[in-house]
Amino acid sequence: TKSKAPAALASSRQNPQSATPTAAPARRSPLDPRRPAMDRIHVTVRARPLPPEDAQSSPWRISGNAVALTAQPSIRFEFDRIFGEDCHTADVYGARTKHIVDSAVQGFNGTVFAYGQTNSGKTYTMRGSANEPGIIPLAVHDLFRTIQQHMDREFLVRMSYMEIYNEEINDLLVPEHRKLQIHENYERGIYVAGLSEEIVTCPEQVLKFVSFGESHRHIGETNMNVYSSRSHTIFRMVIESRDKADDSDTDSCDAVRVSVLNLVDLAGSERAAKTGAEGVRLKEGSHINKSLMTLGTVIKKLSEGIKGQG
Numbered sequence: 001t002k003s004k005a006p007a008a009l010a011s012s013r014q015n016p017q018s019a020t021p022t023a024a025p026a027r028r029s030p031l032d033p034r035r036p037a038m039d040r041i042h043v044t045v046r047a048r049p050l051p052p053e054d055a056q057s058s059p060w061r062i063s064g065n066a067v068a069l070t071a072q073p074s075i076r077f078e079f080d081r082i083f084g085e086d087c088h089t090a091d092v093y094g095a096r097t098k099h100i101v102d103s104a105v106q107g108f109n110g111t112v113f114a115y116g117q118t119n120s121g122k123t124y125t126m127r128g129s130a131n132e133p134g135i136i137p138l139a140v141h142d143l144f145r146t147i148q149q150h151m152d153r154e155f156l157v158r159m160s161y162m163e164i165y166n167e168e169i170n171d172l173l174v175p176e177h178r179k180l181q182i183h184e185n186y187e188r189g190i191y192v193a194g195l196s197e198e199i200v201t202c203p204e205q206v207l208k209f210v211s212f213g214e215s216h217r218h219i220g221e222t223n224m225n226v227y228s229s230r231s232h233t234i235f236r237m238v239i240e241s242r243d244k245a246d247d248s249d250t251d252s253c254d255a256v257r258v259s260v261l262n263l264v265d266l267a268g269s270e271r272a273a274k275t276g277a278e279g280v281r282l283k284e285g286s287h288i289n290k291s292l293m294t295l296g297t298v299i300k301k302l303s304e305g306i307k308g309q310g
């Protein structure tokens with residue numbers, strides 16, 4: 001059964017933390033086919049450690065799962081979960097992403113976005129470092145571990161890695177594939193024409209491709225972040241599985257499953273005055289802000305759409 005594309009809510013609201021909205025499996029439960037999309041979207045905030053002088057001047061305070069203005073506590077924003085600055089990426093992964101990876105192996109689409117202002121820790125959370133692996137390496141290892149537990153099925157896993165830079169899509173695995181076009185057809189739905197896909201069989205192979213792709217991502221220095229991501233990246237794994245017992249005479253509709261796991265590291269929203277952007281950086285910044293606003297609108301519409309149809 002081919003599953004439907006996922007929906008996610010990315011709030012365009014700015015705050016000092018990096019928000020990681022996650023979309024739960026897109027294939028709707030047959031028991032609850034009209035469950036609203038909003039219920040399947042979770043927004044988790046991860047606070048990053050701030051230098052003492054910034055921490056003191058920050059007007060925001062975390063209280064439980066809400067962020068409030070210290071001077072005006074009635075102005076508060078509630079989230080599904082807030083992780084304090086002492087948390088580890090593994091905690092964030094375990095709480096909100098692990099089940100999405102497990103579901104992807106079972107045939108459900110899932111997406112995780114890292115959304116937040118520049119320098120808030122999105123790339124730190126998604127990619128991580130040698131000391132603290134990010135959501136992407138944790139998910140990749142988990143995915144192959146989970147696959148091994150499904151002895152009754154055989155799997156084919158493919159990956160692709162792309163960036164959206166100044167409204168243009170570039171293939172990070174084949175850097176000469178630039179300015180790719182989005183197409184749509186009946187068989188494939190919406191897809192990026194010419195985007196390369198690699199068949200992968202182990203986490204090490206995937207992470208090698210990811211490192212190669214990262215080295216081609218657009219990064220630039222701004223006043224707020226020495227290594228600021230100037231593009232959105234979409235790391236995508238397509239998981240196809242087939243029931244080993246299926247001899248193709250049986251007419252089981254669940255014999256072949258195809259699902260997609262998207263792990264998205266968005267470029268950070270920014271204020272030109274603060275980032276000191278001019279010239280190329282300013283142009284990038286305005287594309288980034290515009291696209292983040294559009295993303296927010298699209299996800300909001302998608303999440304309301306189900307209600308509208310109900």
Ligand SMILES: Nc1ncnc2c1ncn2[C@@H]1O[C@H](COP(=O)(O)OP(=O)(O)OP(=O)(O)O)[C@@H](O)[C@H]1O
Nearest residue numbers: 048117118119120121122123124225228229267268
């Ligand atoms: N939880 C954390 N613990 C320690 N250091 C962190 C944490 N989060 C972020 N940092 C550090 O803060 C800096 C900015 O982080 P990062 O580059 O991930 O931000 P970003 O949100 O991806 O920014 P941009 O949108 O500009 O790309 C980096 O030096 C990173 O190592």
